[in-house]
Amino acid sequence: MKLKISHRTEYRYAMPVKNNNNELRVTPIDNQRQRTILHLVRVLPAIKMRKYHDLYRNTVSFFEVEEVHKELVIDVSSVVETKPTPVNLIPKDCPLSSLLLPEITESFQPYLQSDGPVKIIPQIWRMAIDARAEKKDIFSVVMALMEKVHAHSKYVSGVTNVNTTTEEFFADPRGVCQDFTHLFMAACRSVGIPSRYICGYVYDAKRGEILGSHASHAWSEVWIPGFGWLGLDPTNKRIVDDNYVASALGRDFRDATPIRGSYFGTGDREMRVAVHIETK
Numbered sequence: 033m034k035l036k037i038s039h040r041t042e043y044r045y046a047m048p049v050k051n052n053n054n055e056l057r058v059t060p061i062d063n064q065r066q067r068t069i070l071h072l073v074r075v076l077p078a079i080k081m082r083k084y085h086d087l088y089r090n091t092v093s094f095f096e097v098e099e100v101h102k103e104l105v106i107d108v109s110s111v112v113e114t115k116p117t118p119v120n121l122i123p124k125d126c127p128l129s130s131l132l133l134p135e136i137t138e139s140f141q142p143y144l145q146s147d148g149p150v151k152i153i154p155q156i157w158r159m160a161i162d163a164r165a166e167k168k169d170i171f172s173v174v175m176a177l178m179e180k181v182h183a184h185s186k187y188v189s190g191v192t193n194v195n196t197t198t199e200e201f202f203a204d205p206r207g208v209c210q211d212f213t214h215l216f217m218a219a220c221r222s223v224g225i226p227s228r229y230i231c232g233y234v235y236d237a238k239r240g241e242i243l244g245s246h247a248s249h250a251w252s253e254v255w256i257p258g259f260g261w262l263g264l265d266p267t268n269k270r271i272v273d274d275n276y277v278a279s280a281l282g283r284d285f286r287d288a289t290p291i292r293g294s295y296f297g298t299g300d301r302e303m304r305v306a307v308h309i310e311t312k
Contacts, residue, residue: 033115033274034069034312037233039108039248041291042304045101049297052097057231057280058108058290059083059091065263066277070111077101088287090280097295106291111312114274123258126170130257131224140226140255142283150218150284151199159184160222174225174254174264181216182269187243194285209244209267210285213252216266217284226255230263231288232278235309242275243267247307248290251276 039058060068073081073093081095097104130136137144146152163176188206198218201211213229220227230253236245244250244267251265251272263272280288 033235034111034113035233035235035275035277036310036312037108037110037112037277038306038308039110039233039290040304040306041106043104044302044304045103045298046300047298048100048102049295050098050100052101052104052293052295054095054104054106054291054293056093056095056106056108056291057086057090057288058110059093059279060110060112060232061090061278061281063278064115065117065274066112066114068110068112070109072107072109074107074109076103076105086287088280088282090282090288110277112277114277116274117263117271119271121259122171122256122262124169124171126257126259127168128164128170128173128224131170131226131255136226136255136257137224143226143228143255144221144224145283146218146221148284148286149195149197149214150221151197152218152222153199153202155202156198156215156218157222160219163219164223170225170254170256171262173223174220174256174262177219177223178216178264178266178269181212181219181266185212185215185266187212187267194289209250209265212267213250214284216264217252220252220254227252228261229282229284229288230278231280231285231290232276233307233309234265234268234277235275235311237275237311245309247305248279249276250285250288253281 192207236242253261
């Protein structure tokens with residue numbers, strides 16, 4: 033499938049600002065599941081942009097607007113070719129014990145820790161243990177964990193923020209895709225399954241069937257020996273397929289946030305985000 037993505041972010045400042053520094057992680061990742069055909073980033077006021085790769089090999093576009101300005105517009109356009117996830121190739125007999133091998137625990141240590149917003153508290157550990165009961169293979173466990181998180185949580189915008197932890201969300205399970213994903217990751221890590229955070233986009237052909245399709249979306253990938261990273265979307269309780277486009281990854285939201293920046297001036301601002309995805 034070929035997907036055309038338009039992502040526009042507008043900032044309006046109450047008073048003029050300057051020295052506006054921003055990091056963008058909005059460049060689609062090239063891997064076995066997706067290939068970038070076109071990618072353009074335009075910024076107003078016009079500036080010179082430089083790119084580099086961070087620790088997780090995400091493409092980072094960095095720019096600074098030094099002169100005084102009252103608005104900032106970031107337009108991102110991408111065309112990406114995606115492939116379905118080969119679900120038939122996922123091993124159904126890979127035991128949880130295979131994740132205890134030293135090469136796994138050492139290589140995937142960043143994706144196994146209780147850290148930042150992904151806090152493993154006793155209640156989350158208990159939920160994970162209950163979901164794991166009588167299941168022996170990794171795939172069955174992660175599907176059960178996704179079911180548990182989805183059933184426990186309710187999609188409600190405006191209740192949480194970027195700093196909400198899994199402990200807070202578990203106590204009051206109303207939130208958005210970022211919260212669902214962090215909780216799912218905490219549950220996976222509770223039972224030794226490496227999980228990482230993915231930020232990107234999801235195409236909703238029926239315009240309302242998939243939660244989170246109106247903006248940047250978040251989901252998780254879990255490691256299954258013999259297969260690799262498998263994408264799971266706990267917000268919508270589904271395996272990631274060719275409707276999804278990943279743009280950044282990391283331990284949690286902090287590593288993969290689409291736009292992060294700072295500026296000198298008033299803290300009062302208005303932000304508008306518009307994401308449109310269509311088949312090409």
